[in-house]
Amino acid sequence: MSKSPRRPVAGLPDENTLIAFLREAGSAEKTDIARHFGLKGGERRALREMIRALEEAGKLGKRGRKGFSEVGALPAVGVADVVERDMDGELYVRLVEASTDAPRALLVPDNDKPGPAPGMGDRVLVKFTRTEDGWEARLIKTLDAGANKVLGVIRKSHKEVRVEPVDRRSKDVLLVPHAQAEGLRDGDLVLAAIEKGDQRYGPKRGKILEKIGHEGDARAASLIAIAAHNVPMGFSEAVEKEAEDQELPSLKGREDLRDLPLITIDPADARDHDDAVYAMRDEDPKNADGWIVWVAIADVAAYVRPNTNLDREARDKGNSTYFPDRVEPMLPERLSNGLCSLKEGENRACMAVRMVFDKDGRKTGHKFMRGLMRSQAKLSYEQAQAAIDGQTDDATGPIMAAILEPLWAAYRTMLKGRLKRSPLAIESPERRIRMNDQGQIISIEPRVSLEAHRLIEEMMIQANVCAAETLEQKKTPLLYRVHDAPSQEKLFNLGDFLQTIGKPWTKGEPATTKRFNKLLDETRGGDHAEVVNEVVLRSQMQAIYSAENVGHFGLNLDRYAHFTSPIRRYSDLIVHRGLIRALGLGKDGLSEREISELPAIAEQVTMTERRSMAAERAAMDRYMAAFLQERVGATFPGRITGVTRFGLFVRLDETGADGLVPVSTLGTEYFTHDDKSHALVGERSGARWTLGRTVEVRLKEATPITGGLVFEMLSDPAPRDPNAPAPRLGQRARGPGGGGFPKRGAGRPGGPKPSGGLKGVRKGKRR
Template sequence: MAKARIPKSARFTSKSVRVPQGLPDRETLLKFIREAGETDKADMAKAFGLKGNDRRALRDMLKALEAEGALGKRGRKGFSEAGALPPVGVVDVVERDPDGDLLVKLTKGEDAPVVRLAPDRREATGGAPGLGDRLLVRFETLENGETEARMIKRLGQSAHRILGVIRRANRQVRVEPVDRRSKESLSLLPADAVDLHDGDLVLAQVTLEARYGPKRGKVLEVVGREDQPRAASLIAIYSHGIPTGFSQAAEAEAEAAEPPTLKGREDLREVPLVTIDPPDARDHDDAVYAEPDTDPKNEGGWIVWVAIADVAAYVRPGSALDREARDKGNSTYFPDRVEPMLPERLSAGLCSLRQGENRACLAVRMVFDRNGRKRSHKFVRGLMRSAAKLSYEQAQRAIDGFPDDHTNPLLEPILKPLWAAYETMMKGRRARSPLAIQSQERKIVLNAEGEVTSITPRASLEAHRLIEEMMVQANVCAAETLEQKKSPLIYRIHDAPTQEKVQSLAEFLQTLGIAWNKGEAPRTERFNGLLDQTREGPHAEIVNEVVLRTQMQAVYATENIGHFGLNLDRYAHFTSPIRRYADLIVHRALIRALGLGEDGLTDRDIAQMKDTSERITYAERRSMAAERDATDRYVAAFLADRVGAEFAGRITGVTRFGLFIRLDETGADGLVPASSLGGEFFIHDDKAHALVGERTGRRWPLGLRVQVELKEATPITGGLLFDILSDPLPADPNAPRPRLGMRARGGGFSGPKRGGGAGRAAAPKRGKRR
């Protein structure tokens, strides 16, 4: 990759630079352009005081410098030093290199170099980027002289390379983008569209920039059909650049893998470990077992075993499997499919802890006292044989007194001890007081053809919480052991909320009449107290939502700051190496630190650990965005034939352009534009999280329960548009009233503001909106 030079300063006008008057010589002109970063002929002429013939001479100089390669064009009129990059610029994601890194290029500047996009270390800013996306980035020069780009904001899908749908109308063929944020379509020549059909999903790119009308493009690949039931996942995969499939080399390595033996392993086959997973799970990477501790010094204590698939035995450092797993970062889960991190031969085969089959594992034996405090732990590399494969529902029904033929023999020797150990461990969890935010997940149910048949809430069972707590404790053990051995590791860290977020929470709670001391440091106990205080009241759901939004996002890092949400000093992911690369690195670190084999962490792994942590954080964001987008599209497809129906919901987002509504029935999110709210101008009060009528003061606040009518459902983009049927709340007598006419001056309330904005409201079209 070409090295790129960054100008000493950002673009600035001629007033910023003192230059001698008169036609400059070659070096003076180049120096001016270099210092300006980017400029045009008019700015240069003004800076040098050029008129008439001197302007024409300047134009000739610029043409000559461009012809010899000293200058590069920036847009239609701009110039920059050849190969120069601004400190901040707009780029398109143009390709992916062999290591899986995204490469970006300035949207204007043919001579500008292709630059690596660094993984995002911060919170996701508008979703994980993929091929064809347009980004605002900051260019940074590294110590080795190379330049990398760091994303500031995702601006949407680039018109230069888009995923879209073929639309034929009036002898024209266009590619309409599937990204809701992209408004530009591409026009295709008839000769290039002979084999294309209306509704084809295609990957296309710009071939000719048009000054007016749509840009000309060509189709690179037909990836499917928009009317395919499973198109939602396909669109998400292509839109977000999710790596798919495996190379022949990786598949060959997986096929060559052999069943494990006892060599170098402790025999754990007599320990009746069981797997407890969702009923449709194909990979089983964790198994558990518990028994009372017979040590008289630990009366009432428990021994808990957590055994994890030994993926490190099959995915060796530097192998094709390893390179591709690192590129993927994690498995990505859609309602209709999984894009796995490892080939099926491993993920659903030799690395899956199948019932009754010998499997390699890395296990931890943990000892807890009667109060749920961990007394000790020990890791072993073993050979296990799962005693049973259970679903969460099966295990829960058995404990609740309704065992089936499969669980009845397991109830006394395995399941009841597991639950008794869990009850003891919960004493320690309650003393630790991790965040108790409740998250209502929805399950999309598909038929054999891939069509959505229902969207239902996911059950929250005690069996889920049992497995979660045992996995948390095993992860803590991994972090503690590696710290004790002074081994490098990738932590899972979660920072405390920022002061700005806490202040925003306090201001919102004030609108509900709930006091919150903004100056007190955020602690999980405080948040849990707030959630308990409001749990039985009318604001429980929205307070839970706002507390969730107040939290930072967890990331992977080599430097430890603890895990705020779990209220733990040290934490590392160890329990899911089939689907997370972070866990595989932790396994290798344990193997090396504890002398459990020759296939542990390598010096190369250690050298690139910081980069790995950034990569897998980015990959996690990418998968989350793709999964969310696919879900939105499936939900929109499910609701498409219910346009005109009425739904109950709640306002979950307030912006200057409208209200976001979440439906009770499906958990679907959609927009009510501000222009449909009523016959007055609405102003965004960001302090009260509400849209407020300029004339009447009537309010649409965050959390308000409303009735809406579905006006539009667009499966191809996942967009839902609602018409609100409920009345707003009356004006708050204690709130400052917006001043009439503030919209003309771009203002909001007369009191202190940190932004805001407004939405134009049209007269109501229907009698239902009173």
């Protein structure tokens, strides 16, 4: 309860005095009212009768379990549920456990607090304020984001309406009232809340919060991923208006770079263009055979200024999220695909860095500036690569000698420095889903890695290094992109596995990228190449954003910051503002407040990046399951990419789709999980299913709504390892944990008794 108004003369108040007190206090419980007015004994009984009469007369409403308020009013602070989203994406809350008179309130996020924004069904602690336009609820804290929400599919019958979860890990099937499902079809995707209750058995009760789409929609996978991972969608009216009001900056305070023949090289379907590049020979006689490389990046900071609506929503989103059929951008289209996109032949504001490299690819100097540029050409990676390979077209032919050939010559010089640095050379193949205009999948194919990709990557990496170096030199705080070295535990696990395939690995030796690359080079092209690549990848830590620098292990760099993609990453916008502040390039640089918030911003953008990665991965899984649904029963070659106690994960060669072979289908014996050798081992036969093995599988199930694939193994396991200890049967009952999964009577009544397992081998558990 808020601070009570001045105490009146003791005694039972009249109705107007009581309502006036509640109006000022916001809400109060009976005991608080009695204490305020100094009531005792019979006066308290009279107060209860007065409150009951006012409630029945429609003058007071319940607030919480014991509180009361004037009808249509809200307390100063309260716990509320997010119950509604309007056409503009604005969220509304309603006080928990309040009577029907309690008004809804517009949720106003507190952008000073890091963390994800609340979503439908979340429970929040808020501060209520009455305004001319109605009630507002300013967020204090999110209490249980998503904990009581289920994203699912409506399943109707004449008896009941169920919401079946789309998350294959969830078991929360909800029963909802028929009345709530009026207007909904079987197969509709909905967001529902779990109702709190005392039922201990059977399905939980739920209420429908909003309809998301339909499972039959061609683009349902992206909609599910967006809703399931709380990826913010769209923009508020205020943000759209701010974006529409922006204009192209003038030359004031900028270098005129419009005569510099910068070009963009991007994916063929790219809608926004963050970066442009150009290279020329260095005419300085002291730098013979050296190169000058320009990288120009969209000057997003000129439009998205601190403490504006644009800035607040960009920070909340953290980054753009990419799906096969759509993009949820960090900035409105007016900026992301308009003023900030470095379009061919149009003036654009930019932040540019001029870098100098010697003949050995070592960077000897750099300089940042704010400029106005005009892209000379917009090329795709495939176009640029084809031109270098001798197949020019109308766009690449005229610029071949003046722009493309110098770019490649500069890159090949820079490559010398990269090879000396020896960044981690893990191969991580990606897949691309091709769709038609109706959202139907045409094909799933591997992304081809071209030299054009690596050229742009290396030039962006060097520009990022320059940004970190400049900010450190100017003693300006920044957001680093950091990647810590693998932990000792991960290195020991890697060593245990390599021992099983006969590759030496000294566990106590420090991890270096050169050491990893030597291992990858020695196995490349051999039988174990893919599995070694996989286990080396799994041994690495995840890269994060941080206000403190620990270096970037994977790139083998002492300092690194993201500078090159401010259209789609908020971290890069912060680095741009830091450079503006450090170099005196304008009044829209990093503020003192932002500097104090850098640790919180680092946590926020790390969280949003992982949120987007999870959503993108989930959408890919669902699209792949939809693509393969018509091929249930077909056989496919693949490779074992994961070994767990409950089964084998197999990745198909054709599509890159991952699915599960349940351990219960692998044979007639129990299988134990040997985590050191990444293998399932038959307890009687010693037959082994090992990580990296090529196998043939049959597709048994494909469930697009969850993204799940189930395979049947058609290949035979590897024979017993002669160097492994002999199996010790008859111990399962004495050992901790369960074995694999029984089949054909094994472990059932009348069958053999469960036994323990091999020493040092982790057990599976019964399904």
